[in-house]
Amino acid sequence: MPPKFFQIGFNKCGTTFIARLFDLNRIPAAHWLEGALADDIAFAKLSGTRPLARWADSITAFTDMESVRFLNMPVIEAFKDYALLDAHYPGSVFLLNTRRVEDWIASRYLHRGGAYARSIAAAMGVPLGALGDIWAADWDAHLAGVRAHFAGRAEFIDIDIDHATPDDYQTALSPWYDLPHLPPLPGQGVRRARQANLPRVLRMMDEPLPGADQDPDRRAQLAAKLARLAAPARLRQKGSIDRPPHAQALCLDLGADQLRGADGAVMPLRRGPDGLFHLAAQRPGLLRAAAVANDIAGVTGHGCYWLDLRPATFAGSDPDNPADGPLIATLRRRGARNVFLWPAPWRHRIGNDGFPGVPVADPDWSDRADRLVWRGTLSGHAPASADTAEALITALEHRADGPARALLPRTGRWPVLADLAARPGLDIALTPDARRDRVLAQAGLTAPAPVRDDAPAARYRLALSGSEGDADALPLLNSHALVLIEQDGWEGFLSTLFRPEVHFLPLQPGCADLDLRLAWARAHQDQARQIAQRARRLCARLADPAGRRLHLAQVLADYRRATGQD
Incomplete structure (x- = not known):
């Protein structure tokens, strides 16, 4: 069996080419998996378990171990956990892929039409223009840490993708892997297109911090109005916060840092040192709940909140669909009893490209x-x-x-x-x-x-x-x-x-x-x-991040009052 292979350079540095190199040669590889690789590594760190265990028996090469969800989930760059991977998979091959740092920064700004940069800037609470310096410093620190950790190791490969040819990859990896088939590198047309996009990068870097031009009084008025609209048409509590409103509800308990089912079962959600909840990669069905848990935890540090995060809920709409106590949902039937409204996580996150207010270049x-x-x-x-x-x-x-x-x-x-x-x-x-x-x-x-x-x-x-x-x-x-x-x-x-x-x-x-x-x-x-x-x-x-925070804080305060927590 060949040793495990881990690509531990940043994204936008030829990671897809590296994954295709293994795929073409029928060496089992896992590339990104929509963030699941990174999610698994992060959750393993928090729970003290082996990272990537679910793939360890079937996959040889792991590439693009990053998770940026475009909703309120942690930004995870799990390739930075090279020491953890090295400890759990001794003898593995590690490849650091680099390029000219200025081109890498520009490529990151343009990734996914700018949504990637906007999501990260929102998560960090900085204007888009600040990311260039932040990323450059992060680049230097990561490269220095990797090279110090693997100094003198034969299993460590350092490749500059600006100058490497497919043959260079083949030669560097030949002691461990048979790679007779080589994918082509991006052509000159792709590189010229990247250069042509530089004006877009400069325009993005000039964008102000969202909400900087908002009047404080109008901000407070809009937040109060949104909170009123979020309140149930009819509020009638039949039970306490200790009793689930219905069998599909989940309880977020910020005192215990837990998400529990209506039956009391604890969901696979762990809170990290950054204060954000991390979800086990094998439970993507809980992603809505995890994102809303982070929304709530970002606004308040206390309370218990019953959630119904199905895409749409009939709860509280008629006797056949009761809500036996207040709960929080993202879509309710008009007139539903006991249901507070919360922004749906897939769109309603500042930084997400689908959120209202994102600059769009649509024609007039x-x-x-x-x-x-x-x-x-x-x-x-x-x-x-x-x-x-x-x-x-x-x-x-x-x-x-x-x-x-x-x-x-x-x-x-x-x-x-x-x-x-x-x-x-x-x-x-x-x-x-x-x-x-x-x-x-x-x-x-x-x-x-x-x-x-x-x-x-x-x-x-x-x-x-x-x-x-x-x-x-x-x-x-x-x-x-x-x-x-x-x-x-x-x-x-x-x-x-x-x-x-x-x-x-x-x-x-x-x-x-x-x-x-x-x-x-x-x-x-x-x-x-x-x-x-x-x-x-x-x-x-x-x-407007400040306005959104005011709005959500008021909804939570109203919910706590309705459940006797304040």
């Missing part, structure tokens, strides 16, 4: 095509059922001929998309999803709309009902487009902040009045443009 109204565009995924509930489209797709994945096959075409978006996609003059398409498309094909189902990834700049954008709530509409409201939103009886934390006819045009369920609404917008271009502009201005006020 006059430069947009006179058309309506929708891009999205299958979503929503089946009629008279708590089954979501996402859950039914998972069920179909395990049994292609099961009951889910009949239910999925009846979920919220499916029939609406099938109708809209057939209408001329509308640009309606599902975003690509390899898993979904494979599952539908196996079940013999035809998607209700074509699949395309492009979303041309258009004057009108559509937000359909589903189980994401505000998450779909917010990026659209932050654009220069007029947004038409299908009304569905669900409430997110911004649902009543953005008002119909003022910030968007409402649509009847099923989009029955879409043609009439579009006709009005085309006949009243000035009013339509003003609605889009008002929505964008309100989004800019939401991209």
